[in-house]
Amino acid sequence: AQRVTQPEKLLSVFKGAPVELKCNYSYSGSPELFWYVQYSRQRLQLLLRHISRESIKGFTADLNKGETSFHLKKPFAQEEDSAMYYCALRQTIQGAQKLVFGQGTRLTINP
Amino acid sequence: EADIYQTPRYLVIGTGKKITLECSQTMGHDKMYWYQQDPGMELHLIHYSYGVNSTEKGDLSSESTVSRIRTEHFPLTLESARPSHTSQYLCASSPRWSMNTEAFFGQGTRLTVV
Numbered sequence: 001a002q003r004v005t006q007p008e009k010l011l012s013v014f015k016g017a018p019v020e021l022k023c024n025y026s027y028s029g030s031p032e033l034f035w036y037v038q039y040s041r042q043r044l045q046l047l048l049r050h051i052s053r054e055s056i057k058g059f060t061a062d063l064n065k066g067e068t069s070f071h072l073k074k075p076f077a078q079e080e081d082s083a084m085y086y087c088a089l090r091q092t093i094q095g096a097q098k099l100v101f102g103q104g105t106r107l108t109i110n111p
Numbered sequence: 112e113a114d115i116y117q118t119p120r121y122l123v124i125g126t127g128k129k130i131t132l133e134c135s136q137t138m139g140h141d142k143m144y145w146y147q148q149d150p151g152m153e154l155h156l157i158h159y160s161y162g163v164n165s166t167e168k169g170d171l172s173s174e175s176t177v178s179r180i181r182t183e184h185f186p187l188t189l190e191s192a193r194p195s196h197t198s199q200y201l202c203a204s205s206p207r208w209s210m211n212t213e214a215f216f217g218q219g220t221r222l223t224v225v
Binding site: 009044 | 142144146151152153154155156159169170201203213214215216217218219
């Protein structure tokens with residue numbers, strides 16, 4: 001079964017330190033992966049997608065098919081990065097396309 | 112402004128009541144989704160729709176039902192609310208999938224059944 005695993009429910013780092021939020025997936029086809037973020041009192045929104053190979057707000061994520069991972073990284077954390085982060089996998093089964101989410105990681109950046 | 116709206120934001124209701132959670136989007140999206148999320152847990156897809164008169168059950172079994180009579184509207188109904196239905200319900204929409212499309216989420220409805 002397709003699933004997304006985020007092993008850390010909580011992650012706390014100091015401002016200026018590097019951040020890595022882990023995401024592992026299981027999927028039999030060619031995966032399409034995303035990171036969504038939810039800041040306090042705001043709605044869930046897309047942060048970045050692997051297909052674009054982009055850097056958003058200093059965050060990057062590389063798809064590693066060998067390790068089935070899509071970890072989110074930022075070299076220097078900022079206080080405004082504190083939020084809930086969800087890794088998501090888009091799956092296509094018999095023409096139906098759905099997003100499968102991980103459990104989420106609450107990132108706290110300490111001053 | 113193009114957006115996706117959910118009402119109410121918060122709802123506390125007694126057991127046995129019938130409730131409808133509203134979701135509307137003004138982005139002209141074909142696809143709409145309902146997710147259920149318990150505190151600290153992942154989002155589970157409970158319903159989705161590819162367009163008018165199209166509704167499908169998601170990965171998580173739910174006693175709720177949905178309808179899609181208009182493109183912009185995707186309400187979720189619980190005929191008889193129970194405490195086990197207490198959760199946050201998130202509505203989302205997306206255009207036809209292509210490489211760079213994403214799902215847009217509403218603010219959510221936090222439902223408490225007492």
